[in-house]
Amino acid sequence: MSTPAMNSMAALDRGARHGLTLAWRGILKIRKNPEQLMDVTIAPIVFLVMFTYLFGGALAGSIDSYLQMLVPGIMVMNILQASMTAGVQLNTDVSKGVFDRFRSMPIARSAPLIGAVLADIVRYVVCILVLLVVATIMGFRVQTGPVELLIAAGLTIAFGLCFCWASVFVGMLLKTPQAVQGMMFVLIMPLTFGSNVFVGTSTMPGWLKAWADISPVSLLSDALRGLLNGGAIAGPLTGSLIWMVAAVAVFFPLAMWAYRKRV
Amino acid sequence: MSLAIRAEGLVKHFGETKALDGVDLEVPEGKVVGVLGPNGAGKTTAVRVLATLLRPDAGHATVGGHDVVKDPRAVRSLIGLTGQYASVDEDLSGTENLVLLARLLDHSRAGARAKAAELLEQFELTDAAGRAAKTYSGGMRRRLDLAASLVGNPSVLYLDEPTTGLDPHARNEVWAVVRKLVANGVTVLLTTQYLEEADQLADTITVFDHGRVVAEGRPDELKRRVGGQTLQVRPTSLRDLDAVHRILGDLTGVRPTRDDDSGLLTAPVNDPVLLSTLVRKLDEAGITADELALRLPSLDEVFLALTGKQTEGSLA
Numbered sequence: 208m209s210t211p212a213m214n215s216m217a218a219l220d221r222g223a224r225h226g227l228t229l230a231w232r233g234i235l236k237i238r239k240n241p242e243q244l245m246d247v248t249i250a251p252i253v254f255l256v257m258f259t260y261l262f263g264g265a266l267a268g269s270i271d272s273y274l275q276m277l278v279p280g281i282m283v284m285n286i287l288q289a290s291m292t293a294g295v296q297l298n299t300d301v302s303k304g305v306f307d308r309f310r311s312m313p314i315a316r317s318a319p320l321i322g323a324v325l326a327d328i329v330r331y332v333v334c335i336l337v338l339l340v341v342a343t344i345m346g347f348r349v350q351t352g353p354v355e356l357l358i359a360a361g362l363t364i365a366f367g368l369c370f371c372w373a374s375v376f377v378g379m380l381l382k383t384p385q386a387v388q389g390m391m392f393v394l395i396m397p398l399t400f401g402s403n404v405f406v407g408t409s410t411m412p413g414w415l416k417a418w419a420d421i422s423p424v425s426l427l428s429d430a431l432r433g434l435l436n437g438g439a440i441a442g443p444l445t446g447s448l449i450w451m452v453a454a455v456a457v458f459f460p461l462a463m464w465a466y467r468k469r470v
Numbered sequence: 471m472s473l474a475i476r477a478e479g480l481v482k483h484f485g486e487t488k489a490l491d492g493v494d495l496e497v498p499e500g501k502v503v504g505v506l507g508p509n510g511a512g513k514t515t516a517v518r519v520l521a522t523l524l525r526p527d528a529g530h531a532t533v534g535g536h537d538v539v540k541d542p543r544a545v546r547s548l549i550g551l552t553g554q555y556a557s558v559d560e561d562l563s564g565t566e567n568l569v570l571l572a573r574l575l576d577h578s579r580a581g582a583r584a585k586a587a588e589l590l591e592q593f594e595l596t597d598a599a600g601r602a603a604k605t606y607s608g609g610m611r612r613r614l615d616l617a618a619s620l621v622g623n624p625s626v627l628y629l630d631e632p633t634t635g636l637d638p639h640a641r642n643e644v645w646a647v648v649r650k651l652v653a654n655g656v657t658v659l660l661t662t663q664y665l666e667e668a669d670q671l672a673d674t675i676t677v678f679d680h681g682r683v684v685a686e687g688r689p690d691e692l693k694r695r696v697g698g699q700t701l702q703v704r705p706t707s708l709r710d711l712d713a714v715h716r717i718l719g720d721l722t723g724v725r726p727t728r729d730d731d732s733g734l735l736t737a738p739v740n741d742p743v744l745l746s747t748l749v750r751k752l753d754e755a756g757i758t759a760d761e762l763a764l765r766l767p768s769l770d771e772v773f774l775a776l777t778g779k780q781t782e783g784s785l786a
Contacts, residue, residue: 221576228573232559239561239602304557308618311521313546314574 229322247334279431280404294378372458379465423450479529491681504672550619553630609640
């Protein structure tokens with residue numbers, strides 16, 4: 208006997224399985240082309256090393272204290288940059304016709320999208336691991352404990368998963384992968400630099416400070432600082448979660464709409 | 471005979487362009503229908519509608535009795551799609567591509583591997599199974615494409631320009647595969663720009679131009695409808711050209727076309743019996759011929775006559 212509820216459970220189960228299968232495809236592709244991981248390995252290291260040794264002494268008095276403040280922010284910045292690749296990848300798949308084959312098969316329509324986003328988790332994990340290892344070599348120390356560290360890492364990955372829908376939206380809207388890349392760069396640069404990742408907001412002009420204080424990048428950076436260095440967590444964590452929910456609420460439907468229109 | 475595909479009045483506009491402008495199409499079960507037309511005629515759009523990838527603006531279509539708009543899921547479980555717009559993943563190996571598709575079609579892990587191995591064997595790709603698809607030659611790529619479209623054991627197969635860009639050898643390989651599939655009872659809708667391909671593979675041909683069906687029929691019917699038959703004679707000696715010209719003219723009642731360089735004489739005929747009469751008359755006159763034939767016009771000529779367009783020219 209099957210009830211509508213059982214049917215929809217079965218559909219959900221199949222959808223999840225197909226999503227996972229397509230995530231496996233994404234991971235296979237990363238393994239075949241490790242250079243795809245450049246933006247989650249080399250790029251974060253360059254930013255971390257450059258900012259720490261170039262500005263650390265001037266901005267925070269000592270390199271060590273700057274590092275403690277910078278590492279959480281750099282995590283946020285790089286997860287955001289890693290999440291923008293999703294749109295570029297999906298755009299490539301669509302323009303190469305791989306999606307047409309998937310869509311001509313009896314699988315959930317959203318499965319390719321879900322799969323691509325799930326595969327991105329691997330990239331996020333690599334990004335955070337690389338950052339933390341290099342930061343530790345440079346002298347960064349987690350002041351709290353392993354549980355806080357795990358929560359911080361999980362929160363960062365979740366943040367990437369929420370905001371990647373903006374990238375998927377842009378990826379489905381624009382014609383070529385290059386255009387998507389360019390557009391996301393233009394959006395993400397001001398978002399990451401107009402924040403408290405690199406410097407405190409107190410010396411910023413009023414309009415910029417007003418934004419930087421409530422920007423998702425700043426709030427998550429503060430939450431991670433609290434988790435890794437000790438200090439206030441509740442306020443910035445609440446703010447981050449609100450931003451994450453808002454990002455999904457706005458960009459997931461937009462992404463699905465653009466996806467259905469595109470393919 | 472029951473129909474595998476039935477489309478009525480399909481319309482699809484892209485902005486100002488009418489990609490499909492009221493297309494009717496019927497494909498009987500187990501047959502091969504070739505959709506022939508130049509680039510931009512609407513062939514691919516028709517396939518995409520029938521493969522549930524595009525919603526038609528008007529008209530409706532069923533595949534295996536299921537409506538492509540109302541019940542796309544049922545249609546998708548019947549069809550396989552191969553061609554310029556449905557391709558394999560170039561980064562993955564032959565095996566990985568097929569295992570991926572088999573897993574999506576709910577095969578178990580072991581079942582998926584077995585299915586992949588079976589198809590790779592069938593398409594003579596076993597030696598290349600572990601290599602990334604981007605290292606494959608054009609012909610191997612298409613064979614893998616075909617294998618990929620067969621993972622779900624489709625009863626209806628769409629081949630969208632399956633040999634475009636292939637060299638003659640690779641093209642023959644793909645044709646051999648298609649013939650084998652048809653022998654196993656698969657229904658095939660084939661689009662092509664190549665008349666020879668339609669002639670070789672299709673039971674019936676539907677000619678598209680500007681989103682409309684401009685002609686349909688068996689290849690020989692189409693040829694006959696457009697041109698009728700012609701008699702061609704090339705006497706062994708050019709000295710006999712005048713005599714043969716006269717004989718052929720008397721016989722057909724028409725002034726034959728004469729090519730003095732090649733020594734070929736051509737005249738339209740409407741009675742095939744004239745061929746044997748011609749043979750006898752030449753024999754009586756003691757004239758031998760290097761070439762003597764009753765032929766249908768080529769599909770190229772048919773195409774030109776139907777659409778007013780050269781086929782190869784439209785490729786540019």
